[in-house]
Amino acid sequence: MEFHKLLPLPSLIFMLSVALMFSSSSFAVSEIVQDKFFQCINLNSELYIPFSTAFVTPNNASFSSVLQSTAQNLRCLLPSVAKPELIFTPLVESHVQAAVICAKEVGIQIRIRSGGHDYEGLSYISDLDSPFVIVDLGKLRAISVDIDDNSAWVQAGATIGEVYYRISQKSKTHGFPAGLCTSLGIGGHITGGAYGTMMRKFGLGADNVLDARIVDAEGRILDRQSMGEDLFWAIRGGGGASFGIILSWKIKLVPVPSTVTVFTVPKTLEQGATKILYKWQQVADKLDEDLFIRVIIQTVDAAQKGDRTIQTTYNALFLGGASRLLQFMNQSFPELGLMRKDCTEMSWIQSILYIAGYPSNTPPEVLLQGKSMFKNYFKAKSDFVREPIPEDGLEGLWKRLLEEDSPLMIFNPYGGMMSKISESETPFPHRKGVIYKIQYLTLWQDAGNETASKHTDWIRKLYNYMASYASMFPREAYVNYRDLDLGMNKDGNTSFIQASVWGSKYFKNNFNRLVRIKSKVDPDNFFRHEQSIPPMALTSKRSGTRRIN
Numbered sequence: 307m308e309f310h311k312l313l314p315l316p317s318l319i320f321m322l323s324v325a326l327m328f329s330s331s332s333f334a335v336s337e338i339v340q341d342k343f344f345q346c347i348n349l350n351s352e353l354y355i356p357f358s359t360a361f362v363t364p365n366n367a368s369f370s371s372v373l374q375s376t377a378q379n380l381r382c383l384l385p386s387v388a389k390p391e392l393i394f395t396p397l398v399e400s401h402v403q404a405a406v407i408c409a410k411e412v413g414i415q416i417r418i419r420s421g422g423h424d425y426e427g428l429s430y431i432s433d434l435d436s437p438f439v440i441v442d443l444g445k446l447r448a449i450s451v452d453i454d455d456n457s458a459w460v461q462a463g464a465t466i467g468e469v470y471y472r473i474s475q476k477s478k479t480h481g482f483p484a485g486l487c488t489s490l491g492i493g494g495h496i497t498g499g500a501y502g503t504m505m506r507k508f509g510l511g512a513d514n515v516l517d518a519r520i521v522d523a524e525g526r527i528l529d530r531q532s533m534g535e536d537l538f539w540a541i542r543g544g545g546g547a548s549f550g551i552i553l554s555w556k557i558k559l560v561p562v563p564s565t566v567t568v569f570t571v572p573k574t575l576e577q578g579a580t581k582i583l584y585k586w587q588q589v590a591d592k593l594d595e596d597l598f599i600r601v602i603i604q605t606v607d608a609a610q611k612g613d614r615t616i617q618t619t620y621n622a623l624f625l626g627g628a629s630r631l632l633q634f635m636n637q638s639f640p641e642l643g644l645m646r647k648d649c650t651e652m653s654w655i656q657s658i659l660y661i662a663g664y665p666s667n668t669p670p671e672v673l674l675q676g677k678s679m680f681k682n683y684f685k686a687k688s689d690f691v692r693e694p695i696p697e698d699g700l701e702g703l704w705k706r707l708l709e710e711d712s713p714l715m716i717f718n719p720y721g722g723m724m725s726k727i728s729e730s731e732t733p734f735p736h737r738k739g740v741i742y743k744i745q746y747l748t749l750w751q752d753a754g755n756e757t758a759s760k761h762t763d764w765i766r767k768l769y770n771y772m773a774s775y776a777s778m779f780p781r782e783a784y785v786n787y788r789d790l791d792l793g794m795n796k797d798g799n800t801s802f803i804q805a806s807v808w809g810s811k812y813f814k815n816n817f818n819r820l821v822r823i824k825s826k827v828d829p830d831n832f833f834r835h836e837q838s839i840p841p842m843a844l845t846s847k848r849s850g851t852r853r854i855n
């Protein structure tokens with residue numbers, strides 16, 4: 307790929323076209339696409355980039371490691387899964403603009419990647435059966451914290467761990483309410499909501515965004531003022547990669563106390579887990595807003611040798627000291643039997659490491675590595691619960707969990723600030739009346755198809771079992787826990803009717819407004835993927851960018 311610097315574009319294309327005539331292999335087609343894209347990027351951006359500094363193709367030995375670098379779901383990296391023609395890593399904002407312009411010009415799809423945590427890998431794979439380029443924002447990760455203004459500008463490629471760390475370096479009493487897993491990319495994370503341990507006090511990450519810079523479908527950079535309130539509404543919860551490419555978010559910092567308290571208390575079935583969880587469901591959304599207690603549910607070895615049992619683990623952050631926490635617990639949830647020795651007081655940034663699962667005494671600088679603690683073959687689903695599940699319902703659940711190798715469920719409490727924000731304030735509609743959200747996961751270790759289908763079958767059956775206990779009409783789901791079982795756009799065709807199936811689950815009535823906004827800002831459906839928001843005009847005809855080649 308060196309000679310393109312010496313040749314004018316037309317002669318290059320001629321040469322490659324000749325090469326193509328004598329070879330029907332897709333390899334040559336790929337080379338043409340790669341080269342046209344590269345040339346076009348340099349014609350359209352302010353900073354010249356040599357090929358080797360920002361582009362990686364499948365015939366470069368580093369391709370796999372760059373592709374895999376932030377990809378979280380090993381299921382999406384199997385050899386049978388389609389790979390990109392090219393991975394482009396923009397170094398400046400104008401490269402991102404050029405990526406949009408050039409993808410259209412070359413007639414190729416793009417996938418946008420910030421932190422790579424998409425549950426179905428939609429930031430680095432594509433089922434749409436057309437060639438695609440990954441635009442990886444991993445090198446755009448500047449963070450500028452302004453304590454006096456209670457705000458920070460954060461580029462899309464930064465992880466939330468880096469954001470938390472940079473805030474904590476400037477102040478011990480400021481924080482940001484986003485995810486628990488510190489390797490999430492802030493770029494994709496906020497597009498779907500972004501919940502974490504402070505959601506009951508401050509709402510979601512998306513509820514605490516003040517401004518944003520995006521590249522739209524025309525390749526223009528817009529901020530809140532120039533994009534207008536409709537589009538600014540859509541990008542804060544309407545799901546990633548439907549409306550534009552987020553370059554950076556301006557986030558609102560929130561006050562945190564200098565001392566917070568954490569605890570982790572496990573209860574197995576033998577220790578009365580079912581009754582305690584039944585009680586947790588009565589109180590989880592009603593507790594003081596400073597208190598967030600989630601429940602992690604797994605199977606573990608039982609005391610009896612060779613037996614398995616269910617373990618429910620209560621994992622909590624309290625925005626205050628241990629003695630006030632113990633008073634609250636004694637009043638509202640004495641069944642857990644929380645004791646002073648279970649509680650650890652620490653700074654907010656230490657609690658971030660604790661909740662993320664780092665060993666105690668890990669220095670917070672670990673967050674700068676942006677490393678993930680979670681890379682697995684996995685399949686996940688989600689539910690929202692509006693009525694407590696009765697004890698016999700929980701018992702049926704235990705039976706099913708015990709049939710699976712590595713099941714994992716996480717119950718996440720709502721209430722507090724979450725129920726004070728109206729359903730239409732942002733596209734994220736799961737607010738008042740939600741007691742908690744369930745995340746279902748199954749993890750496995752080996753690459754075989756049979757293994758994968760065994761586990762995905764299991765989780766689908768579990769999801770069916772849970773239908774009568776979950777929210778209904780629609781059965782709600784969290785867009786950041788993307789689940790293609792709920793339906794998808796096929797071959798780049800999007801239809802309003804089809805998309806409403808999953809759209810109403812993720813967004814309830816907000817789906818209609820998302821479609822109206824999409825129709826206005828991206829009528830040609832440039833930003834599209836398996837679960838993107840469809841524009842209205844394309845309900846029946848084939849969508850897509852016009853191919854100019």
Ligand SMILES: Cc1cc2nc3c(=O)[nH]c(=O)nc-3n(C[C@H](O)[C@H](O)[C@H](O)COP(=O)(O)OP(=O)(O)OC[C@H]3O[C@@H](n4cnc5c(N)ncnc54)[C@H](O)[C@@H]3O)c2cc1C
Pocket residue numbers: 378417418419420421422423424425427428429443462484485486487489490491492493494495496497498499500501502545546547548550551552553680786787
């Ligand atoms: C281990 C793990 C833990 C998690 N924990 C939490 C949690 O605590 N709280 C929570 O709310 N969620 C959590 N999630 C879900 C997470 O919020 C979503 O997966 C989120 O989309 C990740 O963002 P990302 O940038 O890392 O992912 P990516 O895979 O890069 O992107 C996700 C989606 O957004 C699009 N996108 C990415 N960047 C941009 C951009 N700059 N502009 C426009 N679109 C973009 C992608 O194309 C893709 O469709 C977790 C996920 C994992 C795997």
Ligand SMILES: *[C@@H]1O[C@H](CO)[C@@H](O)[C@H](O)[C@H]1NC(C)=O
Pocket residue numbers: 358359360361362366367368
């Ligand atoms: C392959 O990619 C790496 C990393 O982007 C780059 O440093 C290297 O120069 C590339 N090699 C070739 C032959 O292009």
Ligand SMILES: *[C@@H]1O[C@H](CO)[C@@H](O)[C@H](O)[C@H]1NC(C)=O
Pocket residue numbers: 632633636637
């Ligand atoms: C909990 O409350 C009861 C009665 O209100 C009291 O007797 C008991 O000492 C309290 N326990 C703790 C740990 O505060």
Ligand SMILES: *[C@@H]1O[C@H](CO)[C@@H](O)[C@H](O)[C@H]1NC(C)=O
Pocket residue numbers: 386753754755756
């Ligand atoms: C898995 O399935 C794909 C296509 O369905 C096939 O190409 C691949 O060889 C299979 N892999 C294994 C390990 O069976």
Ligand SMILES: *[C@@H]1O[C@H](CO)[C@@H](O)[C@H](O)[C@H]1NC(C)=O
Pocket residue numbers: 796797799846847848
């Ligand atoms: C997509 O639309 C085109 C044109 O209408 C049609 O020929 C094709 O079958 C559609 N594909 C799917 C999967 O619906």
